[in-house]
Every structure is written in C-alpha cells, then in structure tokens.
Amino acid sequence: xxxxxxxxxxxxxxxxxxxxxxxxxxxxxxxxxxxxxxxxxxxxxxxxxxxxxxxxxxxxxxxxxxxxxxxxxxxxxxxxxxxxxxxxxxxxxxxxxxxxxxxxxxxxxxxxxxxxxxxxxxxxxxxxxxxxxxxxxxxxxxxxxxxxxxxxxxxxxxxxxxxxxxxxxxxxxxxxxxxxxxxxxxxxxxxxxxxxxxxxxxxxxxxxxxxxxxxxxxxxxxxxxxxxxxxxxxxxxxxxxxxxxxxxxxxxxxxxxxxxxxxxxxxxxxxxxxxxxxxxxxxxxxxxxxxxxxxxxxxxxxxxxxxxxxxxxxxxxxxxxxxxxxxxxxxxxxxxxxxxxxxxxxxxx
Numbered sequence: 001x002x003x004x005x006x007x008x009x010x011x012x013x014x015x016x017x018x019x020x021x022x023x024x025x026x027x028x029x030x031x032x033x034x035x036x037x038x039x040x041x042x043x044x045x046x047x048x049x050x051x052x053x054x055x056x057x058x059x060x061x062x063x064x065x066x067x068x069x070x071x072x073x074x075x076x077x078x079x080x081x082x083x084x085x086x087x088x089x090x091x092x093x094x095x096x097x098x099x100x101x102x103x104x105x106x107x108x109x110x111x112x113x114x115x116x117x118x119x120x121x122x123x124x125x126x127x128x129x130x131x132x133x134x135x136x137x138x139x140x141x142x143x144x145x146x147x148x149x150x151x152x153x154x155x156x157x158x159x160x161x162x163x164x165x166x167x168x169x170x171x172x173x174x175x176x177x178x179x180x181x182x183x184x185x186x187x188x189x190x191x192x193x194x195x196x197x198x199x200x201x202x203x204x205x206x207x208x209x210x211x212x213x214x215x216x217x218x219x220x221x222x223x224x225x226x227x228x229x230x231x232x233x234x235x236x237x238x239x240x241x242x243x244x245x246x247x248x249x250x251x252x253x254x255x256x257x258x259x260x261x262x263x264x265x266x267x268x269x270x271x272x273x274x275x276x277x278x279x280x281x282x283x284x285x286x287x288x289x290x291x292x293x294x295x296x297x298x299x300x301x302x303x304x305x306x307x308x309x310x311x312x313x314x315x316x317x318x319x320x321x322x323x324x325x326x327x328x329x330x331x332x333x334x335x336x337x338x339x340x341x342x343x344x345x346x347x348x349x
Contacts, residue, residue, distance in 0.1 A: 003085025005046045007040025007054055009152045015055035015083045016154045020111065022073055030116070030161040034151035035123055041150050043234050054090065054100040055083045056110040057154075063115045071113060079103040079107040116160045129160060131167045137175050139342035141323045141332040146228035170226050177284055181313035182320025183220045184293030187213060187272070188305035194268065195300035196332055198261030206257075210264045210321060214252040217271050221245055224278050231329060248274045265301050272303035285311040319345050 011034040020031065033056060038044040044053060061071070079088050081103060090098035093108040101108075113120075122130045124144055126136045149168050156162045171179060190209055197205035218239040222229040225242050229235060240249060248271045255267035269292040276290030288311050292301045309318060319325060322342045323332055331337050 002049070005049065006036065006084065007042070008056075009033055009042070010046045011084060011086060012039070012057055013152065013154055015088065016057055019055075019080050019083060020057060020059070021074070021089070021155065024079055027061060027066065027071075028157040029175065030156040030158070032058045032060070032151060032153040032156075032161060034058055034153075034165075035119075035147050037147075037151075038234070039104065039151075040147055041230060041234055041238070041301060043218050043237050051097050051098070053303055054086055054110065055088050057112070058119065059111050059113045060119065061113060064117070064287075068113060072341050075109055075111055076106045079109055079111075081107065094099070120148075120164060123335070125339045128168055129164050134172075134175060135346070137171055138321050138346050139339040140321075140335070141231075141338055142228040142321065143231045143323070144335065146230050149228070173284070175222075176226075177312040178316060179321050179324065180220070180223055180284070181309040181316060182318050182324045183216065183223055184305045184309040184312070185318040185320070186216045186324065187220070187303070188309065191268070191272075191302040192295040192298065192300045192304055194265050195261050195295075196298070201243070203261070206261050206264065210255050210258075210268065213268055214256055214271075217248065217252060217268075217275060220275055221248055221278075224275065224282065225250050228322075231332065269301050269303060271307065275305060276308060279308060279312075287311075317346070317348075 004146060016031045034040055034207045035058060037052060037056070039053060061068075077084040081088060087100040087102045088109055089101055089103040090110050091096065091101035093107060098110065114122075116129055117127050120126065124136075124140055126132065126140075128136070128148075132140075132144075145168060149165050152231070153161055153165070170176070190213060194206050194213070195291060197203075198208055198297045215235070218235055219229040221239055221242060225245075227238060227242065230238050239245065245262060251267045251270035251274065255264050255271065258264040264291045273290050273292065276288060279285070285308075288307050290303070292303055294300065295302045295304075322338045325345060326332060331341065
C-alpha cells in the first residue's frame with residue numbers, strides 16, 4: 001500500500017526539518033519549495049504522486065563559498081531513504097520527468113542546489129532580487145510569477161529569497177491597470193461573436209466563442225483579485241477559490257452549459273456586469289456603467305468591454321503582458337523566448 005497522502009508542501013517541510021537541515025550545520029542557506037509543481041500552487045492530489053511530486057526542495061546557498069561537490073555528496077549519501085513513507089530518491093536521474101523510486105544505494109534526490117540570482121534568471125528570465133522593470137513584468141508569464149510567489153519558504157538566513165518574493169508579490173499599480181485593460185480588450189474583441197456566429201448557423205462556433213470568453217472572464221477575475229492566473233490546468237481551480245466569485249462562476253457555468261445563443265449571451269453579460277462592478281469597487285479608474293447594451297444596431301447584448309479598458313488606461317497600449325497575446329505553453333514555459341516576443345510586442349516598455 002502507498003503511504004498516506006499529505007500535501008506536497010507539508011511533505012517537503014518534513015524533508016527539510018527532519019533530514020536536510022541537520023546536514024547543513026553552520027552553512028547559511030535558504031530552503032523552499034517554489035517553482036514548477038502542482039504542490040507549489042496547493043493543487044496537488046493523490047494523482048500528483050505519479051511523477052515529479054514528492055520530497056523535494058530548492059536549497060539556496062552562496063555558490064562562491066559553499067563546497068558544492070561536498071554538499072551534493074553529503075545529501076546523496078546521508079539523506080534517509082524515505083520521509084513519512086515516501087521515497088526520497090527519484091528515477092531516472094537527471095531526466096525531465098522523474099518518479100519516486102525506493103533505493104538501497106545512493107539517494108538520487110530532488111534537492112536543487114542553487115543561489116537566488118541564478119534561480120531567478122533561470123525561472124523568470126531576469127534577476128528579480130532588486131525588483132522588476134516594466135519590461136520584466138510584461139515579459140514574465142503569470143504562471144511563472146505564481147510559481148515564484150506561491151509555495152513555501154522553510155528557512156531563509158539572509159532574507160534574500162524572501163525579499164525577492166516580496167518584490168514580485170504583485171504588479172505595480174500602473175501595470176495592474178494596464179494588464180486589466182488588456183484583459184477587457186480581449187473580451188471586447190469577441191463579445192459580439194456569440195450571437196453573430198449563431199445567427200450565421202454556426203452553433204458550435206458560438207459555443208467555442210462562449211468558452212473563450214468565459215476563460216477571459218476567469219482570468220480577469222483573478223487579476224481583479226490580485227492573483228496571478230495559472231495556466232489552463234489550474235485556471236478553473238484557482239478561479240473557484242477566489243472569495244466572493246460565486247455569482248461570476250455561476251454565470252459562466254450557465255453560459256457554457258446553455259443550449260442556445262440567447263442564453264449564452266445573457267449569462268455572459270451577467271458575468272461581465274459583476275466583473276465591471278468589482279472593478280468599480282477597486283477605485284482603480286473612474287467608474288464605468290456596468291450594464292449590458294446592444295452591440296451598435298445589432299441585436300447582440302454586450303458590456304462594451306472597451307469602455308473599461310479606456311477608463312483604466314486612457315489611450316494606452318492594449319498589448320498587455322505576454323500571456324495576454326501568446327497562448328503557447330511551449331513559449332510561456334521558456335522565459336528567454338517569452339522575453340524576446342515581449343520585446344517585439346512592447347518596444348517602448
């Protein structure tokens with residue numbers, strides 16, 4: 001029988017306190033579980049244990065003074081073979097995907113030894129220890145920002161890792177307004193298509209547009225709540241966990257379940273109105289009348305989402321952050337590529 005499941009962040013804490021910390025006597029360090037992994041966002045379940053889950057750590061040391069070879073050998077040879085019943089060794093060593101595997105020999109552990117600057121450059125594409133420029137913010141996918149600021153820090157001698165996470169906790173207000181404006185602009189681009197596609201006899205197309213708009217409202221809601229939207233696997237889970245989002249969630253559920261375009265449009269407008277009222281309460285911009293209206297002289301109800309964008313960022317760029325105009329998981333998982341694309345899209349950022 002497998003061991004009893006416990007949340008990954010708790011298991012990693014046990015790994016640090018019970019097994020790793022006793023081996024680091026006198027060595028200044030920080031220990032955390034951040035970066036990729038469902039447990040970092042708090043969404044892991046028993047299903048997660050089949051790969052890339054288990055007793056893992058990011059261990060931050062001064063690479064100029066620490067004896068990396070000795071530290072690596074110490075962990076390999078002296079770590080216990082199990083923590084709370086879960087193997088500490090992963091196979092195959094150095095592979096992209098690894099699985100907990102019992103061993104009677106050296107422990108092929110998942111303790112990543114690095115320093116804060118190196119980890120930041122590798123994970124985010126820039127050194128965030130002293131903050132981020134507008135260019136850095138706009139070029140960094142929200143999934144990566146979520147992975148850097150979620151999870152848990154178990155120990156931090158110098159405070160350097162803690163300060164980095166504080167710097168990245170949320171966008172500066174002028175960029176918050178900009179990304180919100182870009183999100184409303186995405187809605188503005190397609191909000192009338194739910195009815196128009198159906199009118200043209202394309203019910204499947206109407207359903208697809210409805211789903212796209214529902215996704216955009218979910219991301220908008222997370223941004224309004226000062227939460228970095230995760231990638232698609234965890235978007236619905238993160239959205240559902242937002243406090244006070246029940247009315248929007250119910251409206252979006254009605255929209256994607258509806259069998260006719262009229263019901264879809266009405267439900268989406270319910271969600272738009274609730275999101276618009278939410279923005280007005282934040283006092284980030286002049287209030288906007290958050291009620292539905294016809295799409296010019298066509299019989300399609302919309303919120304006219306561009307009004308919210310203009311209120312937030314009058315005359316500003318509507319390009320927004322990298323994952324508001326790029327939808328490739330492969331691109332968004334490569335910080336340097338994301339930065340190259342962002343530089344092309346935001347030359348004046």
